[in-house]
Amino acid sequence: MPDASPTNLVTEMFEAQRDRLRAVAYRMLGSHADAEDVVQEAWLRLSRQDTATIHNLAGWLTTVVGRISLDVLRSRQARPEASYDDRLPELVVTVDDSLAPEDDVALADSVGLALLVVLESLRPSERLAFVLHDLFAVPFDEIGQILGKSADAAKMLASRARRKVQATERPAAARREQREVVQAFLAAARRGDFEGLLRVLDPEVKLTVDTADGVIVALGATKVASGAATRVAGGTAARGLAVLVNGLPGFVSWREDGTPFSLMSFTIAGDRIAGIAVVIDPARLASMDLPEPE
Template sequence: MEIASLDRFEASRGRLASLAYRLLGSATDAEDTVQDAFLRWQAADRERVEVPEAWLTTVVTRLCLDRLRSARARHERAAGVRLPEPLLEGDPMLGPADTVEQRESVSLAVLTLLQRLAPVERAVYVLREAFAYPHAEIAGMLGITESASQQHAHRARVRIATERRRGSDADPASARRIVEEFLAAAVSGRTERLVELLADDATAVSDGAGLARRLLRYETRERVASLARAGFKPTPAKRRWVGGSPALHIALVNGAPAVLAVAEGRVVGAVVFDIGDGVVMSLHGIAATDRLVRLNQVWRQREPDAPVISAW
């Protein structure tokens, strides 16, 4: 492959990976999809490609749709066994974050809701909301009519707006203070304070460290408070499982504050908070090893802030 064609693809790689991540919810699958697109780019008659960016976006989107329609993906959606893969703030795979819509599209709360949409609805929503493609171009990419693209986008927006409970956004400093107070109450066993810090309709979802047959879901703030108290309570069994007494750090994950448990320089668990109106609206707990690979890669490249709890 000539250098110019290689450079053209590499210039688009980050944007393509960000698109694939939003569609698939997995950094590993996103990287594999972009690599598949590269192989197709190598084999293509590039002289006949009028707009390389549009061609590559179409290829990646259609490869993602193939993955979403696969038997494995359908089984995982039906069983409800996977949460989106969390990404540390600054990871280039998070992609554009210039608008509210772009930032929302990569939040764990919205990525989780996207998993419930039909593949084409998901693709239209991401292309429109996160990448601002006009419906005429989206229709061409997906092989549908412009009217159908508009209808898919409308249905997706309505469903996400209906199921996505949002309060007033907290500024980063206020959100961090809420998380610090929540963590302190959980570790010390002050369940009543935990309840006060949770929204009336708070929810929590956990992957059970990848050991559960399906996602564990909790509703009502009393149940979520009990889960947080049990989850953040240090025990000998938990320390054996993670290989020591981890430090607890607060970091930004998918644009939201999160508590990361770090043992021997490795993130072994993440709890991501959705904050609104001064309270915790939802929690997403991820500890399955295969869902923390990319986050660990980025974590090891940085000098982390001091932990809020040095030995849990």
Template structure:
């Protein structure tokens, strides 16, 4: 029993780190928890006599599990990848949640997770483990079944795609909030010129309302049209923290209607990600986060 407790305690010391790795790999909180649980099962049944770096061993095991999950996901994904919104991590705007901060310690926004979803599974693994968690290529190579040099190329290719597709967002939350509040005020008031003024000309809107109702809108004109439709609904907004940025929860009749996150670059909104699927909102615990 004592050895079992020691084993469990040693794993718990790494649980937060492993969940952070899995979240970046999968973009899904539920799947990240599944990956951590599977890592625990493998850990609890393994002979660790030759393991000198438990954290590194657990990270590569979790990475291999996530890689397999990504490969199987591609075969069963019903929703087009370009309209899929990764799971947001939501918390009150004025409250620092230690567990949330640990999950997002390296500042991961939805825009970055969307780009990571476009990578091949092996590219994503190499990039996440090396660039985000400093795992050596020599340790990653056996997981992706490539040489260290080829693994380095995977990460390099992923890095170029990430840098090209996901410009660095505004780091200041107060500035993000100012832009979001201007967007919401213009939308509520029907001031569509003011809306255009805070939208990047090539803004992208992704709305996940369930597989059959999800949509992708490109360009400021299209987003303004969506804002016109949204304005017809009577709702209140509660500002929240979404990953490394700000967002808003729309409430209608005391019920959560949608969660919106924005990406702000150089004072303009470049991406809008909306989750409006009731089942998914409940699964993410959004009502509890804003209540």
């Protein structure tokens, strides 16, 4: 006869929620390893909890995963120069030839990856409110409890995040405007034009650089403009090409010998750059399906 003890029932109920909890944590953190750690921590907290006091297990677990994920995001923000074991999400690179109709297929295939890149540009509280409400239909009063804010405040955070996300999902004509912002950034970076960089960078811009030694993060327009982005955009690159990276405007560059130098993608909010993701790790660049240099 099967063992229907309370402990086994709780385990079965948790396992039934595991995939959804992992999905919540991954969209919050953009890291499979971190998502697994968060779900495991949620299980440990559940095992120490008197389950008789839990009236809605799915809701309780979502709240716990949300709170743990928020702590992780805030810890990252407090240590922006730290390197993380997880690399940036898988990158799908296509040539940006003024967004011909056939590009729509490539864009559709990369929507999920593009969203992860966009979410990286949000503040921790914005990201939690957007992910939990818009992607997993968690009510704003529950989100507010996680954040220690009112339901109205949580709703405002989700709305602000939604505007940033929607700003990256604009029609072809608007994508050309985004490309112009990127071109202005690259031109200013090559000239070492600090003021020009500040004009196109969001004050809270986030730069993520995937190097051979790990992922390095820099936050804020002043810090990004003062050196990190300039070094990446300049350096020893000899040729470059406009591309789409997970559906976002990007730029790939090569050295004189034809080996890839860097791959950059840009998250645009309004008329400013809110996020820059860069790959300069030679091994990762060599493994990618990049277009040939022209």
